[in-house]
Amino acid sequence: MSSAGVCIGYGHGDVVSDVSLQLEPGRVTALVGPNGSGKSTLLRGLARLQRLSAGTVRVGDHEVDALSSRELARRLTVLAQSRPTPQGITVRDAVELGRHPHRGRWRSRDPHGPAVVERAMGLTGVAALAEEDVDSLSGGQLQRVWLASCLAQDTAVLMLDEPTNHLDLRYQVELLDLLRDLADDHGVTIGVVLHDLNHAARVADVIAVLAEGRVVACGAPEDVLTADVLSEVYGIDIAVARDPEHGHLEVRPRSRGRGPGRLHGDRALVAV
Numbered sequence: 001m002s003s004a005g006v007c008i009g010y011g012h013g014d015v016v017s018d019v020s021l022q023l024e025p026g027r028v029t030a031l032v033g034p035n036g037s038g039k040s041t042l043l044r045g046l047a048r049l050q051r052l053s054a055g056t057v058r059v060g061d062h063e064v065d066a067l068s069s070r071e072l073a074r075r076l077t078v079l080a081q082s083r084p085t086p087q088g089i090t091v092r093d094a095v096e097l098g099r100h101p102h103r104g105r106w107r108s109r110d111p112h113g114p115a116v117v118e119r120a121m122g123l124t125g126v127a128a129l130a131e132e133d134v135d136s137l138s139g140g141q142l143q144r145v146w147l148a149s150c151l152a153q154d155t156a157v158l159m160l161d162e163p164t165n166h167l168d169l170r171y172q173v174e175l176l177d178l179l180r181d182l183a184d185d186h187g188v189t190i191g192v193v194l195h196d197l198n199h200a201a202r203v204a205d206v207i208a209v210l211a212e213g214r215v216v217a218c219g220a221p222e223d224v225l226t227a228d229v230l231s232e233v234y235g236i237d238i239a240v241a242r243d244p245e246h247g248h249l250e251v252r253p254r255s256r257g258r259g260p261g262r263l264h265g266d267r268a269l270v271a272v
């Protein structure tokens, strides 16, 4: 999927300005940046959950605005930051909601549905909870149920907004590994908002750094996650090293030395 010249606002000026990004099949693109830099707004705009004030978004050969809701839902799914918890439905029911765009008008004709739902629950570790009420779950369990529902939707594009929120360490690692597997083994296009730069280093092929609504750096983790770029964007001293055992980049905040607000999102730090 791709965006060209995307701007998004909330009625008092744009909070995302002129963002052009290419999200490739089989690759994980992480959106990172300080609080309020526009990551969630951009993700929502890409997924047509937020109106654009300018620009276009394409999924495959289609402009998203030209697709019906059902056509879009067959191509793209979003794990949003929060969803209302429905009352009185089981985990299995919640995961099955993801099959909605694949069903016939009378909830018929979805021969692959049951197998896809079972697989989604297995991949996210919620199969043992299948008959529990969703309103009895912890925040992390619920997060995994909604992820399972997204996987049950079985789309070529998966967008996630801070998906590691609420997850304990084990499920954080499993979620990141699952995203890698979906990209590597199934060619899924993945866009993910992450606060934890070490998570981004671990999972992403491409990292786009936002500041004040603009992409100020975009590229491979080793080009973008540098001490200079990160210290400038976050306004604190940050060191970056390579983990000797696994080879991942490790981002280590050192002090609040530089003070906030040094960077304005009107110039690129790494080619975008």
Ligand SMILES: Nc1ncnc2c1ncn2[C@@H]1O[C@H](COP(=O)(O)OP(=O)(O)OP(=O)(O)O)[C@@H](O)[C@H]1O
Pocket (backbone or CB within 6 Å): 010, 015, 033, 034, 035, 036, 037, 038, 039, 040, 041, 042
């Ligand atoms: N519903 C809204 N109405 C008005 N302004 C909003 C709304 N949602 C977000 N904003 C503003 O848009 C800007 C970008 O917010 P956004 O949530 O996209 O940033 P973010 O990078 O995802 O932040 P965070 O890291 O804190 O989640 C902020 O200035 C925020 O105050």
